[in-house]
Amino acid sequence: MIIMRFEKEKPLSKLTTLGIGGKASFFVEVKKEEDLKVALREASDKKMDWYVLGSGSNIVASDKGFEGLIIKIGIKDFKKNGRRVYVGAGNNLLDFIKKINGLGLAGMEKMAGIPGTIAGAIYGNAGAYGTEIRENITRVKIFDGEKFRWIKNSECRFGYRTSGFKKNKDWIIVGAEFSFGKRKPAELVKISRDTIKLREKKYKPGLLCPGSFFKNIIVKNLKPAVRKELFPKIDRAKIMYGKLPAGYLLEEVGAKGMSSGKIKVAEHHGNLFYNAGGGTAHDIKKLAVMMKDRVLKKFGINLEEEVQYLG
Numbered sequence: 001m002i003i004m005r006f007e008k009e010k011p012l013s014k015l016t017t018l019g020i021g022g023k024a025s026f027f028v029e030v031k032k033e034e035d036l037k038v039a040l041r042e043a044s045d046k047k048m049d050w051y052v053l054g055s056g057s058n059i060v061a062s063d064k065g066f067e068g069l070i071i072k073i074g075i076k077d078f079k080k081n082g083r084r085v086y087v088g089a090g091n092n093l094l095d096f097i098k099k100i101n102g103l104g105l106a107g108m109e110k111m112a113g114i115p116g117t118i119a120g121a122i123y124g125n126a127g128a129y130g131t132e133i134r135e136n137i138t139r140v141k142i143f144d145g146e147k148f149r150w151i152k153n154s155e156c157r158f159g160y161r162t163s164g165f166k167k168n169k170d171w172i173i174v175g176a177e178f179s180f181g182k183r184k185p186a187e188l189v190k191i192s193r194d195t196i197k198l199r200e201k202k203y204k205p206g207l208l209c210p211g212s213f214f215k216n217i218i219v220k221n222l223k224p225a226v227r228k229e230l231f232p233k234i235d236r237a238k239i240m241y242g243k244l245p246a247g248y249l250l251e252e253v254g255a256k257g258m259s260s261g262k263i264k265v266a267e268h269h270g271n272l273f274y275n276a277g278g279g280t281a282h283d284i285k286k287l288a289v290m291m292k293d294r295v296l297k298k299f300g301i302n303l304e305e306e307v308q309y310l311g
């Protein structure tokens with residue numbers, strides 16, 4: 001028998017790393033694939049909207065909350081077959097990386113320290129230091145509203161911090177199969193440890209934030225006219241892995257240290273917006289609009305949010 005606990009009036013501030021947001025009418029954590037169908041049926045019976053959440057580390061939740069059901073995916077399967085691993089969507093990314101490092105499975109060690117779940121990472125094609133999750137994925141298991149099925153890597157339409165899952169809102173990721181290289185566990189563990197140390201310089205542990213607020217700019221995708229306007233105004237040495245950091249442009253328009261209510265831009269990084277305690281979605285959106293406007297006026301670049309708005 002399936003026993004699931006539907007909670008009422010769940011504060012979204014407790015479900016997101018930014019720590020803001022009103023209440024969701026209902027909340028449920030799904031730990032098995034079959035439970036997902038039950039949760040969706042409940043939403044359909046009550047004619048409620050639903051929204052799938054991982055660890056809420058890339059979310060700006062509305063101050064008004066969410067009228068509907070928040071479904072947190074907590075499916076934690078883990079099966080290894082040689083260099084292939086099947087992992088449930090709700091596994092924590094860092095826990096997963098630690099596990100595969102220990103097994104000498106190489107490929108994701110530089111992603112250590114990115115918060116969130118496997119599903120959240122797939123949804124946004126999370127990455128760091130030149131590595132993206134798509135590189136090791138062979139296929140993703142989803143529930144498409146009717147049945148569970150597999151989507152091949154090539155069908156996931158991965159791109160820089162994006163995937164086809166952003167377009168197909170009804171597709172719920174329940175797990176993924178990965179394929180890895182081989183390397184000595186001690187070497188992988190060291191790379192992950194060093195990466196985490198490096199990351200902690202930008203993100204102090206416990207900081208209430210959603211990671212980078214805006215996406216970096218892929219230089220080769222810029223229209224010639226935009227490039228022509230941009231290049232004389234920037235230090236081109238800032239371009240890394242083919243991307244111009246949004247943080248650099250934001251800093252050039254004076255973002256560092258700015259604030260709106262209790263939302264602040266970090267003194268050490270222009271693309272890091274954080275909640276100093278008691279911040280609101282209204283404040284953060286106001287700051288985002290102001291920053292986008294300044295960057296557009298000065299550089300002709302339209303910054304795009306990396307964060308996802310909920311509600």
Ligand SMILES: Cc1cc2nc3c(=O)[nH]c(=O)nc-3n(C[C@H](O)[C@H](O)[C@H](O)COP(=O)(O)OP(=O)(O)OC[C@H]3O[C@@H](n4cnc5c(N)ncnc54)[C@H](O)[C@@H]3O)c2cc1C
Binds near residue numbers: 054113117128
């Ligand atoms: C301190 C900090 C540092 C960060 N550094 C990085 C970084 O270096 N690189 C990087 O890429 N990101 C980074 N991020 C952003 C964030 O950690 C990633 O986007 C992460 O992959 C989100 O995972 P999550 O489980 O928290 O997803 P959530 O934030 O819960 O959700 C993100 C999106 O995924 C969707 N989603 C979640 N689960 C499912 C599912 N099962 N099926 C379908 N859709 C789903 C949600 O609906 C939502 O739209 C950082 C965030 C923080 C707070």
